[in-house]
Amino acid sequence: AQSVSQHNHHVILSEAASLELGCNYSYGGTVNLFWYVQYPGQHLQLLLKYFSGDPLVKGIKGFEAEFIKSKFSFNLRKPSVQWSDTAEYFCAVNAINQAGTALIFGKGTTLSVSS
Amino acid sequence: KAGVTQTPRYLIKTRGQQVTLSCSPISGHRSVSWYQQTPGQGLQFLFEYFSETQRNKGNFPGRFSGRQFSNSRSEMNVSTLELGDSALYLCASGTGNNEQFFGPGTRLTVL
Numbered sequence: 163a164q165s166v167s168q169h170n171h172h173v174i175l176s177e178a179a180s181l182e183l184g185c186n187y188s189y190g191g192t193v194n195l196f197w198y199v200q201y202p203g204q205h206l207q208l209l210l211k212y213f214s215g216d217p218l219v220k221g222i223k224g225f226e227a228e229f230i231k232s233k234f235s236f237n238l239r240k241p242s243v244q245w246s247d248t249a250e251y252f253c254a255v256n257a258i259n260q261a262g263t264a265l266i267f268g269k270g271t272t273l274s275v276s277s
Numbered sequence: 278k279a280g281v282t283q284t285p286r287y288l289i290k291t292r293g294q295q296v297t298l299s300c301s302p303i304s305g306h307r308s309v310s311w312y313q314q315t316p317g318q319g320l321q322f323l324f325e326y327f328s329e330t331q332r333n334k335g336n337f338p339g340r341f342s343g344r345q346f347s348n349s350r351s352e353m354n355v356s357t358l359e360l361g362d363s364a365l366y367l368c369a370s371g372t373g374n375n376e377q378f379f380g381p382g383t384r385l386t387v388l
Contacts, residue, residue, distance in 0.1 A: 194375045198379075205280075205379050205380065205381050205382075206367065206369075206379040207379075208376065208377075208378070211376060213375070252319075252320065254320075256375050258375070262308075262310075262325045262327065262332035262333030263308060263310065263325060263333075263371055263375045263377060264310065264322045264325055264333045264335065265310075265312075265320075265322060265369075265377065266322065267312075267319055267320035267321075268319070269319040270319055270320075
């Protein structure tokens with residue numbers, strides 16, 4: 163069965179610090195990869211996605227992620243975080259040889275940024 | 278375009294009752310998926326409908342069921358509610374290209 167693991171449950175940073183959130187998945191086939199963000203009191207929003215091509219993908223609000231196939235990883239990065247990045251971040255995987263578009267999510271990482 | 282809408286936003290039920298949640302996808306989207314979000318288990322996939330057919334199902338008991346109508350609106354039903362069914366139920370719609378857009382969720386509390 164597919165699974166997604168996010169290494170950090172809670173990350174605390176000061177503004178302007180760099181961010182890297184780890185995500186590893188277990189699935190031997192081809193996958194689509196996503197990072198979603200949930201700001202306090204708001205919907206889950208898509209931050210960025212990887213389907214194919216350049217393994218370094220850029221998303222909204224200055225976030226980027228790198229797909230490393232050999233490591234089954236899709237880590238999220240941002241060079242300089244802002245207070246407004248305080249949110250919960252979810253990594254998700256979809257196996258493209260399965261019927262449908264079911265997403266398997268990691269447990270999430272709560273990011274707290276202090277000003 | 279209007280986003281995904283879910284009704285009701287909040288619901289309180291007692292054990293043994295049943296509940297129906299509704300989801301209206303983004304106009305033009307034919308895929309609707311449902312997820313359960315709890316503090317302990319995180320986000321778990323329930324099922325997906327595409328053009329009124331269930332296309333995929335997660336690992337939930339048969340008490341959880343759903344359907345999709347010809348206008349792509351979807352309903353999810355939970356029968357014989359248990360305390361552990363208290364959760365945020367999220368609906369997501371998509372065009373079928375694997376990108377999904379989430380609604381605000383329905384917060385279900387079972388007493």
